[in-house]
Amino acid sequence: MLVGLLMLMGGVAAGAFGSLLGLGGGVLIVPLLTLGFGLPLRDAVGVSLVCVIMTSSAAAGVYLERHVANLRLGMTLELFTALGALIGGSIAFLLDERLLALLFAGLLAYVAATMVRAALRAPAVRTAVARDPLAVPPEVAGVPPEVAGAPPSGLVDPQAGYVVGRFPTGIAGSVGAGVVSALLGIGGGIIKVPLMHLVMGVPLRVATATSNLMIGITAAASAVIYLLRGGIDPYVAGPTVIGVFVGATLGSRLGHRVQVRYLQGMFVVVLGYTAIQMLLRAIG
């Protein structure tokens, strides 16, 4: 019972952190289950994919009600992301787990570096976007704060229309996001948000809402494969998914009361430590 309680609490923390910092829970869930509970990496990825779906589903209503997401763009890119997830889900069972651990360590390092780089570039940009539970803080999206929705600077005007460009690059990036999602048990938002915003010219708020709405579909495309290939442990998934639901719900309601900067600092430390542990696991 203690193990189940710990998994539930871990899920709450992952869901809350993910919600507050604009990330899906996968970045936290997979290391938690592998390093904390000794689960095989592939089993942890399967559970994490279900958690990502729950995170997306828990918040989908808010995104739809606010009419912020670009559903047509999201659905179009999602076709290619789902293709990538199909590819990733198919090869996931062929790859050595140490290679997956190495890839995951690289992902954690990338996320941590992105957050540190953005924080060093402009230490304090508190905008309505950063306090909006729908938004990925610029530090996470790797977006220069001056572009990310700060008071109009000539670079971004939230009130103006926008034109989506560089579609072929967006398609290629979406396939990549799908592959990574299926291999590592993440939602893919960490790739798709910068892709839509920095490459395709979508406003950050729209990119974030669109990505958050779509990561559930991305995860479902590969979760189905994991489910049918015996890659999802129901005894682990049960308490963890419940925890993520509670955490994501709490995080979205309390986001405006939390000093995100301190959470980000703590998160970077946790990411760095976890990346090292995953690297050690990969080296064996």
Place this chain on the structure above:
Amino acid sequence: MLKVMTYVAVGLLLVGVLAMIMARISPIDAWPALDPGALPAQLVAATPVAFLWLGLLAVIATPIVRVIAAGVAYASGGEWRMVAISIAILAVIIVGVASAVGTEA
């Protein structure tokens, strides 16, 4: 509808977890594989894993239902290109199911 599905999924998982606790099953215990044919009997017997599998299936099905709902909405609005995209997404998921089933067989 999607909110309802999410709450139903969470509810089923909660019942499953509570049943696990009552049966003194630990999350690190060996787990029975998903057997759709045996699921109804397992439900009748109120085995924990039956509720967990149903809850997980509901979670995974929710985004798929979202795609179907979007396709229906686009069809009613006459946006046939988006209908085609919705169908294509579903086709990708079906191909994934078929490949997984074929591999296991």
